[in-house]
Amino acid sequence: MSTTKIVYGLYADDDDLMNGVKAFNDKGIAINEVYTPFPVHGLDKALGLKKTRISDAAFFYALYGVTIGATVTWYVMNHDWPQNIGGKPAFDWAHNMPAFVVPMFELMVFCAAHMMSLTFLVRNKMYPGAPAQNPDPRTTDDKFLMEFVTEDVETVKQLLIETGVEEITVKDA
Numbered sequence: 001m002s003t004t005k006i007v008y009g010l011y012a013d014d015d016d017l018m019n020g021v022k023a024f025n026d027k028g029i030a031i032n033e034v035y036t037p038f039p040v041h042g043l044d045k046a047l048g049l050k051k052t053r054i055s056d057a058a059f060f061y062a063l064y065g066v067t068i069g070a071t072v073t074w075y076v077m078n079h080d081w082p083q084n085i086g087g088k089p090a091f092d093w094a095h096n097m098p099a100f101v102v103p104m105f106e107l108m109v110f111c112a113a114h115m116m117s118l119t120f121l122v123r124n125k126m127y128p129g130a131p132a133q134n135p136d137p138r139t140t141d142d143k144f145l146m147e148f149v150t151e152d153v154e155t156v157k158q159l160l161i162e163t164g165v166e167e168i169t170v171k172d173a
Contacts, residue, residue, distance in 0.1 A: 005153050006032075008135060009160040010167040011144040014040045020146060020163035021046045027159060033147040035139040057119055058112050065111030069104030073097075136169075149173055 011017045017040065024031055031047060074093040077083075077100075121127055139145045143166075148156050157168055 003151050004149060004173040005151070006171045006173050007148040007150060007153055007156045007160075008167075008169040008171075009146045009148075009156075009163075009165040010136065010138070010169070011146070011164065012142075012166050013164075014144060016164040017144040017146070018042065018046060020160065020165070023159055023163050024146075027155075029148070029150070029156060029159065031146055032149045035134045035136070035145040035147070037140055037142055037144070040144075054116060054120065058116050061115040062108045062112040064115075065108035066104050068111065069100070069107035070097075072107075073100040073103065 009020065011020065014036070017034070017036070021031065021034070021043065025046065025048075034043065034047060036043070070093075077093060077096060125133070134140065134145070135147065136143065136145050146160075150156050153170055157170075160168055
């Protein structure tokens with residue numbers, strides 16, 4: 001029989017949450033997860049989370065958008081609908097590219113923003129119809145929750161009480 005339990009500590013204030021995270025870090029007790037209704041400044045560093053790679057993905061998504069923009073403008077200008085404007089035919093894309101900076105920029109922003117959003121939703125399993133992952137629905141409104149997977153329930157409960165927790169819930173793992 002396993003004695004491992006899941007302990008949830010519910011906080012009302014983000015400052016109390018940050019003090020709790022620091023207290024648990026000082027004691028060397030691992031925090032499994034933290035659920036917040038809005039981003040808490042400094043929480044990622046306090047939890048020791050690594051930098052995400054979404055910015056790297058954004059660069060490649062933006063590069064994809066610029067490539068699509070350049071390809072479309074080149075195709076339309078030179079093959080699909082070539083025009084001789086003022087006696088100056090558009091034989092090459094490079095000389096006329098400054099005219100297409102704005103649509104290429106817009107496609108870059110469009111692709112980066114939309115593909116980053118989709119990447120975020122898929123990576124975090126937040127697609128339509130996915131079950132909620134937060135253990136307490138109040139964390140989407142105004143409460144902050146710390147989750148622990150531990151065998152030493154009493155120590156965790158005592159430290160939660162010392163850091164100003166509102167509610168403690170213990171469940172079997």
